[in-house]
Amino acid sequence: MSRSLSCYRCGDRYDDDTRVRCACGEPLWIDARPTASSWDDRPDRGGMWRYEALLPIDRPEGVAGAAGGTPLVRTPGLDDATGGRAFVKDEGENPTGAYKDRGSAVAVPHAIAAGDDVVGTVSYGNMAISTAAHAASLDRECVVFVPADISGVRLELIAQYEPTIVRVSGEYGKLYGDALALSERHPISVLVSDAPARISGYKTAVFEIYDALAPETPDVIALPASSGGFASGVWLGIRDLESAGLLAERPRVCLVQTAAADPLTRAFEAGATEPTPMSPDETGETIAHSIGNPDPPSGARALAAVRDTGGAVVSVTDDEIRAAQRRFAVDGGFCVEPASAATLAGVSRLAERGEVAADDSVVLVPTGTGFKEMGTGEAAVETEAVHRTDLSDRLESLLGSRRP
Amino acid sequence: MSRSLSCYRCGDRYDDDTRVRCACGEPLWIDARPTASSWDDRPDRGGMWRYEALLPIDRPEGVAGAAGGTPLVRTPGLDDATGGRAFVKDEGENPTGAYKDRGSAVAVPHAIAAGDDVVGTVSYGNMAISTAAHAASLDRECVVFVPADISGVRLELIAQYEPTIVRVSGEYGKLYGDALALSERHPISVLVSDAPARISGYKTAVFEIYDALAPETPDVIALPASSGGFASGVWLGIRDLESAGLLAERPRVCLVQTAAADPLTRAFEAGATEPTPMSPDETGETIAHSIGNPDPPSGARALAAVRDTGGAVVSVTDDEIRAAQRRFAVDGGFCVEPASAATLAGVSRLAERGEVAADDSVVLVPTGTGFKEMGTGEAAVETEAVHRTDLSDRLESLLGSRRP
Numbered sequence: 004m005s006r007s008l009s010c011y012r013c014g015d016r017y018d019d020d021t022r023v024r025c026a027c028g029e030p031l032w033i034d035a036r037p038t039a040s041s042w043d044d045r046p047d048r049g050g051m052w053r054y055e056a057l058l059p060i061d062r063p064e065g066v067a068g069a070a071g072g073t074p075l076v077r078t079p080g081l082d083d084a085t086g087g088r089a090f091v092k093d094e095g096e097n098p099t100g101a102y103k104d105r106g107s108a109v110a111v112p113h114a115i116a117a118g119d120d121v122v123g124t125v126s127y128g129n130m131a132i133s134t135a136a137h138a139a140s141l142d143r144e145c146v147v148f149v150p151a152d153i154s155g156v157r158l159e160l161i162a163q164y165e166p167t168i169v170r171v172s173g174e175y176g177k178l179y180g181d182a183l184a185l186s187e188r189h190p191i192s193v194l195v196s197d198a199p200a201r202i203s204g205y206k207t208a209v210f211e212i213y214d215a216l217a218p219e220t221p222d223v224i225a226l227p228a229s230s231g232g233f234a235s236g237v238w239l240g241i242r243d244l245e246s247a248g249l250l251a252e253r254p255r256v257c258l259v260q261t262a263a264a265d266p267l268t269r270a271f272e273a274g275a276t277e278p279t280p281m282s283p284d285e286t287g288e289t290i291a292h293s294i295g296n297p298d299p300p301s302g303a304r305a306l307a308a309v310r311d312t313g314g315a316v317v318s319v320t321d322d323e324i325r326a327a328q329r330r331f332a333v334d335g336g337f338c339v340e341p342a343s344a345a346t347l348a349g350v351s352r353l354a355e356r357g358e359v360a361a362d363d364s365v366v367l368v369p370t371g372t373g374f375k376e377m378g379t380g381e382a383a384v385e386t387e388a389v390h391r392t393d394l395s396d397r398l399e400s401l402l403g404s405r406r407p
Numbered sequence: 408m409s410r411s412l413s414c415y416r417c418g419d420r421y422d423d424d425t426r427v428r429c430a431c432g433e434p435l436w437i438d439a440r441p442t443a444s445s446w447d448d449r450p451d452r453g454g455m456w457r458y459e460a461l462l463p464i465d466r467p468e469g470v471a472g473a474a475g476g477t478p479l480v481r482t483p484g485l486d487d488a489t490g491g492r493a494f495v496k497d498e499g500e501n502p503t504g505a506y507k508d509r510g511s512a513v514a515v516p517h518a519i520a521a522g523d524d525v526v527g528t529v530s531y532g533n534m535a536i537s538t539a540a541h542a543a544s545l546d547r548e549c550v551v552f553v554p555a556d557i558s559g560v561r562l563e564l565i566a567q568y569e570p571t572i573v574r575v576s577g578e579y580g581k582l583y584g585d586a587l588a589l590s591e592r593h594p595i596s597v598l599v600s601d602a603p604a605r606i607s608g609y610k611t612a613v614f615e616i617y618d619a620l621a622p623e624t625p626d627v628i629a630l631p632a633s634s635g636g637f638a639s640g641v642w643l644g645i646r647d648l649e650s651a652g653l654l655a656e657r658p659r660v661c662l663v664q665t666a667a668a669d670p671l672t673r674a675f676e677a678g679a680t681e682p683t684p685m686s687p688d689e690t691g692e693t694i695a696h697s698i699g700n701p702d703p704p705s706g707a708r709a710l711a712a713v714r715d716t717g718g719a720v721v722s723v724t725d726d727e728i729r730a731a732q733r734r735f736a737v738d739g740g741f742c743v744e745p746a747s748a749a750t751l752a753g754v755s756r757l758a759e760r761g762e763v764a765a766d767d768s769v770v771l772v773p774t775g776t777g778f779k780e781m782g783t784g785e786a787a788v789e790t791e792a793v794h795r796t797d798l799s800d801r802l803e804s805l806l807g808s809r810r811p
Contacts, residue, residue, distance in 0.1 A: 064480075064481050064482070065481075065482060065483070065484065068478060069495070069497050069500065072478060074454055074473035076468075076470065076472040076473045077472065078544070080543075080544060093502060095502075096473065096501065098478075098497060098499075100776070100778050136741075139740045140484060140740030142738075146805075149790075155785070158788045158790070159786040159788060162786065163736045163742060163777075164740065167791075169793050170791065171793060173795030178795065181798060185799060185802055188802075188808060189802040189807070190808075190809050191802060191806055332543065332567045333569050334543070334546075335469070336470030337470060337540075338502075338503065372778065374504050374776065377564060382566070384559075384563060384572065386553075386562070386572040386573065387571075387572075387573055387574065388576060389574070389575060389576070390575070390576045391577030391581065391585065394552070394589060395593070397573070398550075398592075401571075403593070404592060405591070405592060405593060
């Protein structure tokens with residue numbers, strides 16, 4: 004494939020595929036320009052490497068081979084809540100439990116191929132865990148920049164892969180720009196949320212959804228939005244499918260934010276093409292840690308993805324997220340993190356507004372497993388206590404006897 | 408496919424496929440008797456339902472569709488520790504993070520098809536979580552029998568799917584037998600660890616390993632052993648492959664136990680065909696909760712699987728398990744639970760004894776994700792603190808500058 008970069012906004016092209024941002028200021032992505040034959044020639048293998056020809060590296064050994072290839076599941080139990088026909092694309096079924104593995108599987112080997120023995124990332128959550136795992140698998144050093152006040156729980160999840168962990172004091176939100184400068188100055192690739200090779204990895208989620216649903220095409224793809232990186236990857240995947248002549252109509256990309264930090268929703272509602280960064284005063288606390296981003300680096304591109312596909316951006320409260328998380332488990336059988344549950348809450352909002360038709364196929368993309376931070380042992384759980392020898396009596400009163 | 412049951416030991420057959428044990432006392436399994444054409448005709452789809460024709464039910468909707476289809480990954484970082492060529496079959500990438508989903512995906516709909524609206528299980532770990540999730544997905548009641556002293560962490564993981572949770576006082580180890588009696592007396596299928604439909608689900612893991620490695624066949628398949636249910640499923644899968652004429656040589660099934668509860672290792676070393684249940688006095692504490700089973704209901708069948716394939720059973724200590732868990736993460740990029748890490752420790756033991764050849768393909772099967780009970784925030788993690796404006800100086804001393 005071509006390995007040139009281009010800017011979605013001004014159209015400028017660059018040959019250096021380690022560059023992150025265009026001279027115009029917007030983030031770049033890597034061109035693939037697939038044709039119909041790119042689909043016909045796919046190898047018959049599992050996982051995201053079925054689309055190797057459309058990625059900027061060859062399939063590496065190690066944990067990268069376990070990334071992607073997640074199931075898409077028809078989930079009638081969530082139809083009511085979505086207003087359409089619900090499908091779940093369970094990105095929790097990745098090696099580190101999040102879609103981030105698709106990006107790391109491409110971006111970490113890509114950085115190594117470009118000559119960097121050391122990779123890094125700016126994250127205290129799923130991206131940090133994933134980048135550290137993929138670096139470990141390829142036996143490379145990894146430096147993770149976390150905020151000074153990171154929780155012990157998150158620290159432990161990252162530390163298992165033994166990266167160098169640097170607690171950064173000062174304004175953590177400024178680290179995105181710092182990371183690009185540090186990558187230029189020192190022999191390290193700090194793989195930020197919208198590193199172009201990451202975005203290439205993310206687009207494979209759309210290819211898998213397309214292939215699993217064919218000959219039907221999805222009407223709505225709903226995902227949580229934070230930096231705008233995943234939304235960019237989903238849009239790139241849709242553009243690749245269009246380039247290959249496979250899409251009659253674009254799926255509507257619907258992004259869901261937490262009301263605690265929703266610059267994209269505000270910009271979408273105001274008709275703006277760029278989000279306005281939210282100040283610390285405007286930004287609230289939320290259980291949806293993974294998407295509490297007041298200043299998304301790919302925010303303008305995410306908004307363009309939504310507008311290009313006729314989608315929407317909505318915000319939901321923590322209460323709505325909790326209710327949606329419960330529905331994912333109780334009506335769907337899926338354990339998802341709060342940020343992922345937001346997708347269902349967001350689509351419910353759209354359905355209430357009449358923006359989902361009953362026959363629409365609605366693909367919810369829970370981006371991360373709920374198992375990572377569940378099981379604190381602090382939840383109140385209702386149980387009953389029965390002695391072993393009384394179990395039959397108890398079941399008799401609960402269920403009665405078998406008919407003869 | 409045929410839906411009759413048979414006994415691996417005495418060969419007796421039964422037409423009632425809800426029966427669990429043979430009159431001879433041993434557990435039953437469901438016959439499939441595949442031929443070579445069973446493989447040629449597989450549909451091109453992801454997940455375990457590629458083998459639908461060899462399963463006793465049709466593919467259901469819901470979370471069952473997300474079970475199996477896990478990646479098999481060449482993992483050179485673990486070659487040293489295995490003494491051969493290491494592959495990881497990452498069963499953590501299941502919807503509830505464990506191979507148990509393969510069993511629940513078949514057994515829960517199978518019980519419903521047999522007329523039971525209520526399912527149950529005897530477990531306080533992965534099997535409970537999985538059974539509750541699959542029942543929720545199909546909108547059926549689920550009753551989970553847990554020990555009276557279950558931890559709050561585990562309770563929370565199970566309770567998210569809202570089954571009825573019964574804390575059972577009295578001797579929890581006797582509940583396997585009770586469960587069979589309760590299922591006969593009341594309109595509930597209590598799906599124990601070796602319910603025949605579960606075993607059918609487990610065999611798909613072997614089919615996937617075979618298909619991913621073809622034309623090579625695996626030399627060693629290493630898994631943790633507790634009840635012997637998964638070992639039985641792996642053996643059934645191997646027998647199906649042989650029946651279809653696809654295997655020139657059987658992979659050696661190697662089972663790994665915790666030294667705290669290792670009746671299978673003791674029986675294997677003593678040349679016995681049946682394990683002797685261990686008393687509470689003989690049974691120790693272990694970090695590998697998932698396999699601390701002193702009285703495995705499918706123990707004799709698991710031993711038969713090992714002997715039939717030329718495999719082995721070994722026990723490992725908690726210290727070995729901790730070291731192996733670290734290696735899985737640091738050298739492989741995989742986060743696995745302690746019971747799963749035991750596979751690597753066990754194969755290392757076999758390698759030391761000269762039972763693994765350098766060119767052997769060794770498939771480690773981590774059966775469950777490590778994310779469920781990790782992140783207590785209590786681990787000591789080494790970090791360094793740097794102010795944002797000093798990061799470049801810090802990277803300069805760590806890594807130097809880029810060459811011009």
